Amino acid sequence: MSYNDLFSLNGKKAVVTGGCGYLGREIVKGLSDFGAEVVVVDWNISPIEDTNAHYIKCDLGNTSNIKDVMKEAAGANECIDVLITLAANLGAGVLNDVETMDDEYWAKGIDGTVGYTFRSIREAIPYMKNSTSGSIINIGSLYAVGAPDPRTYFDTPFSSTPNYGAGKAATVELTKFCASYLAKYGIRANSVSPGSYPHTNVQENALFKKRLEDKTMLGRIGYPEDLVGVMIFLASEASKYITGINIMVDGGQTAW
Ligand SMILES: NC(=O)c1ccc[n+]([C@@H]2O[C@H](COP(=O)([O-])OP(=O)(O)OC[C@H]3O[C@@H](n4cnc5c(N)ncnc54)[C@H](O)[C@@H]3O)[C@@H](O)[C@H]2O)c1
Numbered sequence: 001m002s003y004n005d006l007f008s009l010n011g012k013k014a015v016v017t018g019g020c021g022y023l024g025r026e027i028v029k030g031l032s033d034f035g036a037e038v039v040v041v042d043w044n045i046s047p048i049e050d051t052n053a054h055y056i057k058c059d060l061g062n063t064s065n066i067k068d069v070m071k072e073a074a075g076a077n078e079c080i081d082v083l084i085t086l087a088a089n090l091g092a093g094v095l096n097d098v099e100t101m102d103d104e105y106w107a108k109g110i111d112g113t114v115g116y117t118f119r120s121i122r123e124a125i126p127y128m129k130n131s132t133s134g135s136i137i138n139i140g141s142l143y144a145v146g147a148p149d150p151r152t153y154f155d156t157p158f159s160s161t162p163n164y165g166a167g168k169a170a171t172v173e174l175t176k177f178c179a180s181y182l183a184k185y186g187i188r189a190n191s192v193s194p195g196s197y198p199h200t201n202v203q204e205n206a207l208f209k210k211r212l213e214d215k216t217m218l219g220r221i222g223y224p225e226d227l228v229g230v231m232i233f234l235a236s237e238a239s240k241y242i243t244g245i246n247i248m249v250d251g252g253q254t255a256w
Pocket residue numbers: 017018019020021022023024041042043044058059060061085086087088089139140141142193194195196197198199
């Protein structure tokens with residue numbers, strides 16, 4: 001037996017929500033390079049270079065939109081093999097919002113993380129049941145497993161909010177629930193939790209970047225390409241006996 005094709009995604013249909021974002025674009029490119037037919041679902045479409053991805057504009061805050069999108073993405077053979085749920089919408093906020101955040105804003109952050117994820121999974125399940133190798137990959141965060149350190153943000157324009165970490169922790173738990181329930185359909189579910197992957201404009205703040213680097217064992221921030229390998233692994237047959245786990249891709253940040 002040859003293992004040359006162990007990571008191949010040839011013949012697989014992958015749907016990536018939030019695929020036009022900072023991390024998503026590189027992941028879409030990686031999936032395409034490994035042979036997947038990729039459908040990107042985003043409300044802000046900007047085509048990704050060097051891919052032949054198909055794009056569907058959609059607001060993941062709206063259930064009927066997502067239902068239509070998954071039907072379109074599944075196509076004539078009504079099948080989705082891989083679902084990657086990157087889309088998130090948090091709004092701005094700061095750490096001390098925990099003292100003042102109103103119910104509406106709290107709910108917005110929870111919906112913009114685990115709500116989008118749940119809705120995408122629910123509408124994709126009918127089509128993933130038709131796959132022989134269904135794989136759901138949700139996105140957690142280092143703040144799904146630990147709190148933001150206020151010293152990282154002090155004296156910078158950056159922050160994090162209480163509903164973000166809560167929504168991401170819920171996403172990791174939702175993943176385990178799905179792994180347990182969907183196993184009977186042959187569908188696996190795992191989450192990937194990125195550490196610190198500041199966008200390029202944020203990287204320009206040298207103080208903040210250095211603080212993030214110092215938090216990791218590997219001494220550097222994450223870049224979008226650091227997530228491609230784990231996505232290929234979880235999407236492919238290479239991980240066919242893995243379900244219900246959360247993989248930290250954080251340069252060791254949460255391991256010490
Ligand atoms: N960048 C990091 O440091 C980091 C760290 C940990 C986890 N994450 C998670 O990784 C994922 C991707 O992060 P990113 O840095 O690429 O963010 P990003 O903002 O660049 O990308 C998010 C994408 O989701 C889309 N989106 C937002 N709301 C939508 C809606 N209602 N309907 C459809 N599309 C919508 C946006 O248009 C965007 O393309 C998010 O879930 C984020 O929480 C990021």
